[in-house]
Amino acid sequence: MKFQSTHxxxxNARVDNMLEEGLIQELLDFHEAHNKQRIKDGKQPDYTKGVFQTLGFKEFHEYLMLPEEEKNLEGGAKLLKQSIENMKIGTRRYARRQNKMVLGRFLEIPRREVPPIYELDTTDLSKWDQEVTIKAIDIIESSIANTPCKYESLTPKLHEEKSNIDGHSSNYCEVCERLIIGDKEYKIHLSSNRHKKVLKKKIQLAEKELGIA
Known part of the structure; x- marks a missing residue:
């Protein structure tokens, strides 16, 4: 697919540009300031919280953990190269998830009120003005004026398994004491680690009160 290969x-070029702008040194400095002492204290790196979730930290972890003298050896150079490739792979995967999320949220959920969604071709940068700028302005102006747009919007593609999902329904989680909007979101919540932890804690508390544990 031409679009995907161009994307x-x-x-990949974006990652290369970040490297040219000093990404490796930033990672080394951050590791020295925030992660090195944590590891010395016997705490494992946690890439699920805060800034550590950012693309780059976990991909370069093994390289960052190398002693300084080993970073400049052949093994260190090889590990650095692999870390860079891992970051590029992670970046591409993240972009795909974003695209999938947009399509799922706006085009695959029935009965959800969303504005018309338009697709603009950004593949050829030399045609940016006619393919993106001019069309985008026309779309916005027609929306503001509430007049028909000369460009066709994307057609919703409803999956059969999602045909019964109500994007506006609300579900109350008795365990977490939270109101979750949307059937899909509620289903995701029930399988989340946060929900499972709260449930486990409440079960343990109940067993303790009953003298079971």
Missing amino acids: DERL
Whole structure:
């Protein structure tokens, strides 16, 4: 698919540009300031919280953990190269998840009120003005004026398994004491680690009160 290959090339170039702008040194400095002492204290790196979730930290972890003298050896150079490739792979995967999320949220959920969604071709940068700028302005102006747009919007593609999902329904989680909007979101919540932890804690508390544990 031409669109996907072009997108991947741009994402790879974006990572290369970040490297040229000093990404490796930033990672080394941050590791020295925030992660090195944590590891010395016997705490494992946690890439599920805060800034550590950012693309780059976990992909470069093994390289960052190398002693300084080993970073400049052949093994260190090889590990650095692999870390860079892992970051590019992670960046492409993240972009795909974003695209999938947009399509799922706006085009695959029935009965959800969303504005018309338009697709603009950004593949050829030399045609940016006619393919993106001019069309985008026309779309916005027609929306503001509440007049028909000369460009066709994307058609919702409803999956059969999602046909019964109500994007506006609300579900109350008795365990977490939270109101979850949307059947899909509620289903995701029930399988989340946060929900499971709260449930486990409440079960343990109940067993303790009953003298079971």
